[in-house]
Amino acid sequence: MSDLCHLSLVEQARRVAVGGATARELVDAHLARIDALDPRVHAFLHVDRDGARAAAEQIDARRSRGDKLGPLAGVPIGIKDVVVTKGQPTTAASRMLAGWTPPYDAAVVERLRAADAILIGKQNCDEFGMGSSTENSAQGPTRNPWDLERIPGGSSGGSAAAVAAGFCAASIGTDTGGSIRQPSSMCGVVGLKPTYGRVSRWGLIAYASSLDQIGPMTRTVEDAALLLELIAGHDPRDSTSLVDAVPKYRSKLTSGVVAGTKIGLPAEYFGDGIDPAVRAVLDRTISVMRDAGARFVSLSLPHTRLALPTYYLLACAEASSNLSRYDGIRYGQRVERKGASLADVYRDSRSAGFGAEVKRRIMLGTFALRAGYYDAYYRKAQQVRALIKRDFDEAFAQVDVLLTPTAPTAAFGIGETTTPMEMYLGDVFTLACNLAGLPGLSVPVGLTPAGLPVGAQLLGKPLDELTLLKAGRALEQRCELSPRWPDLGEVEGAS
């Protein structure tokens, strides 16, 4: 990876701050890399070349005048295409929103702009965040930079691939059932799903509102700490946004402290269904951490096996409601035959605009909410959700964090997974975290013999991102991938 583009976000920001690089140099290096390599990876749906260059020049001019700059001045950041950006197209990777440019910025985008970050472009994902491979994008799949014949994970697959490939210093992803952590695991990057309510959802295109959360995807744990610190905090426009003060995660992230940390190993996450190569990497990680002074405790989360049906019932029920707003009237795709009624316009626009997985989830959710079925499905799932949360409460009375594999397998081949249930099983280790509203962090901890990254997932108590980040830092320092980054070839002009 070329010099500037493989630096961490913290280091890129530091160089601009001290004059070691200009914002324009950073932006040009990343754009050269995107132009040379993204035709093969397809991480971006839109690259804002002119806007990024103009913003960089403004930052350089402000710096030369001696103006105070924000903490991310000049650093290129990519945004998953389900987060709205004023002036940049936002499609949720759906035909339904093709060509739409939002009239406002999401709260997280406002905060990034206030920090003087450069918003370099919009990243590919599964349509409306529904999927685990980025194959459900209406614009075609993203490819994994470690092996271009494989998926990058999903739904934030473009965001993970872009960070791994050095197309941006960091990405903003979203996670409803694992969509930050699972692709981070498969692309060898760090992905943090914060506590529900920690980051404002204002301007996030809603999939399942009681589960959706925005978070950072980065190349280092320190980068994730800094980015979380900048995007977290109360926002009155999101009624579920938490009022709790935001800690200075980055400065509190003391290096590699793990001695004495009590780490739970839930039996249900180490049973059947894990690929042996993933299991071997996790076993080695546990052994390394034990040598470093961590205390491991075996425990059980007995309702884990119910997380998958619970999640798909609740998420799809919420999706069927949230996606009812797409009707072809106020924005988005409209299909209108001659003589069509209003209901015809709704039906035709939705049927042409949504892809197969989105239709499947809307149908499943509509079924679960239907009169006469509500108690048996939706209410039942809400009750089981409470039991899943109770398991975690009991576990966290004994331990500081939980450690699990992020996903049962490394990245699989494009087109390899054929049935919806097969795909859903890939999320089996990440769903419970969203149901319980907990923070979760995926950190790369090794490669399989085939050279594919494997992530370890750390789950923490509500609002205890700091403990997760500290434990994640310890993992990162002791389990670095070798090679650290995929080899996509050198790029002329991107140094």
Add this chain to the structure above:
Amino acid sequence: MAELTAHEVSEIAHLAMLTLSAEEAETMRLELSAILESMTALAAVDTSSVVPMTHAVPMDLRLRADVVEPSLPVEVALGAAPARAEDAFVVPVVISEA
């Protein structure tokens, strides 16, 4: 859970404001039936004393101060409309003149 019938799929599609081709409807019937089958595990769990969880984090409904703030200007709100006339979105005739 028995398999969904073609009639049920058609009913759900109607409620969801979706039109499915015959082929799409049959694929949907088989896939939804398989997914619902995996959900039967929930029915076996005793939840008689469990309060349903509606929020990931316990919170009371908060109300903001009732203050008038600027909203999206009409011109901007209509900017992405597929069809508009003057200051309105255009829809097919809903109530026809007598």
